[in-house]
Amino acid sequence: MAGYLARRLAMTGLTVFLALTFMFGVLHMAGDPVLLLVPVDSSPEYIERMRVQWGFADPLWVQYARFIGHAAVGDFGTSLKYNLPALTLVLERLPATGLLTLASMVIAVALGVPLGFLAAVRSGRLSDRLSTVGSVLGQSIPSFWLGLLLILVFSVTLGVLPTGGMGTFRQLILPSLTLGLYSLGRVVKLTRSSVLEVLRADFVRTARAKGLREWVVLYRHVLKNAAIPIVTIIGLQMGGLIGGAIVVETIFAWPGLGRLIVQSIQFRDFPTALAAVFFTAVSVSLMNLIVDLLYGLLNPRIVYE
Amino acid sequence: MSDRADASKDSAARAAAPFPPRRRWTVRLHDTGAVWGIAAGLFLLLEACLALGAPLLTGYDPLRGDLERRLLAPGAAGHLLGTDQLGRDLLARMLYGARISLVVGVVAVAVAGTVGVVAGLMMAFRGGWLDSIGSRLVDVQLSFPFMALALSIAAVLGASLTGIIVTLAISSWVLYARLVRGETLGMKQQEFVEAARTLGAPRWRILARHVLPNVLGPAIALGSLEAGRLIVAEASLSFLGYGIQPPLAAWGNMLAEGKNYMARAWWLTVLPGVAISLTCLSTTVLGDWLTDVLDPRRRR
Numbered sequence: 001m002a003g004y005l006a007r008r009l010a011m012t013g014l015t016v017f018l019a020l021t022f023m024f025g026v027l028h029m030a031g032d033p034v035l036l037l038v039p040v041d042s043s044p045e046y047i048e049r050m051r052v053q054w055g056f057a058d059p060l061w062v063q064y065a066r067f068i069g070h071a072a073v074g075d076f077g078t079s080l081k082y083n084l085p086a087l088t089l090v091l092e093r094l095p096a097t098g099l100l101t102l103a104s105m106v107i108a109v110a111l112g113v114p115l116g117f118l119a120a121v122r123s124g125r126l127s128d129r130l131s132t133v134g135s136v137l138g139q140s141i142p143s144f145w146l147g148l149l150l151i152l153v154f155s156v157t158l159g160v161l162p163t164g165g166m167g168t169f170r171q172l173i174l175p176s177l178t179l180g181l182y183s184l185g186r187v188v189k190l191t192r193s194s195v196l197e198v199l200r201a202d203f204v205r206t207a208r209a210k211g212l213r214e215w216v217v218l219y220r221h222v223l224k225n226a227a228i229p230i231v232t233i234i235g236l237q238m239g240g241l242i243g244g245a246i247v248v249e250t251i252f253a254w255p256g257l258g259r260l261i262v263q264s265i266q267f268r269d270f271p272t273a274l275a276a277v278f279f280t281a282v283s284v285s286l287m288n289l290i291v292d293l294l295y296g297l298l299n300p301r302i303v304y305e
Numbered sequence: 306m307s308d309r310a311d312a313s314k315d316s317a318a319r320a321a322a323p324f325p326p327r328r329r330w331t332v333r334l335h336d337t338g339a340v341w342g343i344a345a346g347l348f349l350l351l352e353a354c355l356a357l358g359a360p361l362l363t364g365y366d367p368l369r370g371d372l373e374r375r376l377l378a379p380g381a382a383g384h385l386l387g388t389d390q391l392g393r394d395l396l397a398r399m400l401y402g403a404r405i406s407l408v409v410g411v412v413a414v415a416v417a418g419t420v421g422v423v424a425g426l427m428m429a430f431r432g433g434w435l436d437s438i439g440s441r442l443v444d445v446q447l448s449f450p451f452m453a454l455a456l457s458i459a460a461v462l463g464a465s466l467t468g469i470i471v472t473l474a475i476s477s478w479v480l481y482a483r484l485v486r487g488e489t490l491g492m493k494q495q496e497f498v499e500a501a502r503t504l505g506a507p508r509w510r511i512l513a514r515h516v517l518p519n520v521l522g523p524a525i526a527l528g529s530l531e532a533g534r535l536i537v538a539e540a541s542l543s544f545l546g547y548g549i550q551p552p553l554a555a556w557g558n559m560l561a562e563g564k565n566y567m568a569r570a571w572w573l574t575v576l577p578g579v580a581i582s583l584t585c586l587s588t589t590v591l592g593d594w595l596t597d598v599l600d601p602r603r604r605r
Contacts (some may be wrong), residue, residue, distance in 0.1 A: 011444075018445045029461045136593075140586035142537040144544050145578035148564055152575070156568050243450030247541050261453050262545060265460050277453060284448045 008292070012285040019281040020071065023274055024064055032056055033080055033268035054080075067274070076278070077271035081264070086271035090257065090279055096166055097256035100175055100249070101241045107180030108187050109234060115184075116191025117226075121218065123196060131188055138185030143244050147178040147251040164253035175252040179244055183237045187230075194229040198222050228298050235291030239284040342594025345587040352584065356403035365394035367401040367554045376570045387572045389563065395572060398554040399580055405466065405555045406584060409539040410532040413473040418528045420474065421481025422520070426512055428482065429489035440486070443479045451476055455538060459547040469548050473535045480531065481524055488520045522599030529595050533588030540581050556581050 034051050042050075051057045055066065070077065076086040119131040154161040154174060162171050198204065199222060207217045246258035253259075257276055264272040355362065365384075370391035379387040379395075386395040428439040446454070455476045462468035492498055492515075501511045542548035543557025551558050556577040563573025 014441070015445050015448050018441070019449055022445070023457060026457045026461055136589060137582075137586065140533065140589055141582045142540055142578065142585070144541055145560060145581060148560065148567070148574050148578065152567055152571060239448070239450065243452045246450065246452040246456070247545065250545060258452075262456065265456050266546075268460075273457070277449075277457075280450050280453060281448055284450065288448065 005293075008289050012282075012289060015285050016278065016281045017068075020068070020274060020278055021064075023277045024067060024270075027265075027268075027270050027273060028060060028063070031268065033270060036268055037080060071274070071278070076275035079264075079269055079272045081267045081269045081272065086269075086275040089260065089272055090275045093255060093257045093260050093276075094279065096254060097242065097245055097249070097258060099172070100179065100245055100254060100256055101238065103172055103176035104179035104183065104241055105234070105238065107176060108183035108237065111180075112184045112187030113191050113230060116188040117195055117223070119188065119192045120195035120199060123199075128192075132192070135185035135188040135192075138181055139189075141182075143178055143182040144247045144251055146181060147174070147248055150174050150178060151251075164251070166254055171252075175248050175254050178252075179241055179248050182244055183241060186237060187233060190233040191226070191230050195222060195226045198225045201225070224298075228295060231294050231298060232291055235287050235294070238287045242280055242284060338594050338597055341590050342598075345590035345594070348587045349584070349591065352403055352587075353407055355400055356407055359397070359400035359404070363394065363397040363400060365397035367393065367397045368552050369393065376566060376573075378570075379572050379576075386576055387570070389559070389573055390566050390570070395576060398559060399556070399577060402554040402556045402559060402577065403580065403584075405549055405553075406536045406539065406581070408466070409470055409473065410536040410584075410588070413470045413477070413535045413539075414528045414532045416470065416474040417478040417531070418481050418524060421478040422485050422517075422524050424478065425482040425485025425487075426489055426516065426520070429486045429493065430508065430512060430516075436486075439482065443483050443486075446476075446479045447483075451538070452541065455542060456545070456547055459542055464547055464550050466549065469539055469542060472542070473538055476538075477531060477535065481527060484523060484527055485520045488523060489516055492516055492519060523596070526592055526596040526599050529588050529592030531592075533585035533592070536588070537581060537585050 032051070034047060034054065034056055038047055038050055048057070055063060058066075067077070074087060076090075078084065079086045079089055082089060115131050116135075119128040122128050151163050151174065155163040161174055162168075163174075165171050204217060204221055207221045208214075212221075242258070245254075245256060246261055248254070249256045249258040250262055257280065261273060261276045261280075263269070264276060359367075370389070370393035372392050374382065374384070374388050374392040375390055377384050377388040377392075379385065381387065384394050384396070386399065389395055389398065424439060428436045455472050458472040458475055459468060462471055498511060498515055501515050506514075539548055540555070540557030540560070543555045544561045546558075546561065549555035549558055551562060559577045560574065563570070563577065567574050
């Protein structure tokens with residue numbers, strides 16, 4: 001177990017390192033941020049001086065080595081736009097995105113697992129058909145459009161909820177609903193198919209044959225065994241949610257990591273973009289690791305070596 | 306969407322037969338998955354015809370507006386779907402916008418699929434360092450939020466149709482590589498591959514004649530599912546300003562512009578989104594059905 005954990009953590013570290021390297025390369029190919037930072041009428045000499053001062057005149061590998069060296073001790077440099085440490089900026093935004101993804105996940109799981117379970121148990125009947133159609137529909141609606149529609153209905157037409165910002169509970173409703181409904185379809189679909197799989201298993205037939213009450217069969221035998229794939233998808237959805245948050249945060253002016261990524265890429269604010277990417281890659285990788293460990297807890301047949 | 310109860314009855318009947326029956330391509334009408342899948346395919350075909358025939362279907366220029374006819378409601382003065390903030394006909398812009406969405410969906414999936422399938426085959430068959438490096442690359446890319454990756458690549462490549470297609474292809478080829486690698490690894494152990502190798506078939510022949518046809522089905526099904534996701538991704542990128550730039554009509558940037566007039570002109574916010582959703586819905590339904598039909602494991 002300890003060996004497995006150590007190996008997985010090393011892999012996570014390698015993944016994050018490669019992700020940062022890749023991102024560094026891509027961003028530096030996107031062009032020099034100096035031209036965006038100096039006044040429009042700057043002289044070529046001034047631009048050159050700034051380039052040297054900010055270190056953009058060095059060869060790329062020197063810049064890269066400097067970046068990795070500093071990043072290894074948690075220093076991602078100073079934001080070119082806000083003139084604050086990039087790490088501070090990102091850490092400030094982290095709770096907002098955490099709150100948003102958590103609220104969305106709660107919506108998706110609290111609605112999705114019971115709906116999917118019900119659909120599987122009542123397989124083939126109207127409620128199953130409806131939830132299947134609903135989940136396919138839900139997956140096809142782009143989250144940014146869903147967000148716009150919710151604003152159109154609840155903010156513009158009915159005027160009951162604010163269009164954006166963060167601070168009150170009412171401001172959390174629309175963004176978390178947008179992001180949550182986006183995952184809902186997938187959670188319903190996966191819950192349904194994994195419960196259906198378990199329902200066909202021999203031990204369920206045995207449980208019924210020995211006369212157990214239906215809810216005991218469903219709870220003790222079906223739900224517990226179906227939980228494994230459900231936990232996986234919930235974990236993987238977290239990664240998707242963090243990505244989805246990029247668009248949703250922009251629409252609702254939610255001051256989270258996603259919006260910071262969009263803005264920093266736009267302004268060629270390399271240090272901030274890299275720090276933000278670092279934290280997303282770390283959270284997604286750790287999430288995957290946690291899911292794999294939960295797997296072992298839920299299914300004693302899996303042994304990590 | 307397939308009828309599970311029906312499918313299980315079917316497989317029980319097949320298991321009882323001494324030999325599995327030959328694959329049948331006839332569609333039974335009570336097979337709801339097939340009916341919906343084919344309907345979705347026909348809808349996409351219709352949409353492609355509408356996009357191609359846009360100049361014949363509307364007399365309006367998608368780029369030229371009439372400022373005296375700004376924000377007209379649907380149905381007003383010969384504008385079936387109304388006009389936008391510059392007095393441009395919304396129907397014309399949506400028809401021309403369909404071209405962008407469909408081209409992006411088809412070309413990006415074709416590029417990503419080809420690269421991914423070849424990479425997956427190579428990784429599984431060569432093994433060794435190629436497989437280790439490839440698999441690691443796949444893992445890295447998958448632990449990266451798709452939008453963050455697409456945004457940064459789009460920032461490099463610039464906002465153009467080619468840029469968007471390359472961006473989406475780079476962001477999604479790993480899915481095919483992972484799928485094909487897994488399928489191929491499983492197939493390498495099977496008797497028919499072993500038999501071909503024993504008979505002295507060269508590696509390329511085994512790959513092309515025995516492995517590729519078997520992995521192509523699942524890859525095509527994935528491609529159909531992916532087409533919808535990439536169309537939505539293009540719309541999202543255009544919406545954020547990294548994709549197709551105004552005044553060109555793309556569903557995503559139409560929404561980005563239209564949202565500013567939400568209170569006065571709901572149709573600018575609603576209608577392009579309906580088009581995106583219907584397109585994505587169709588590719589998803591088609592892809593689900595294709596997965597059922599083309600995936601050898603599900604065909605049992």
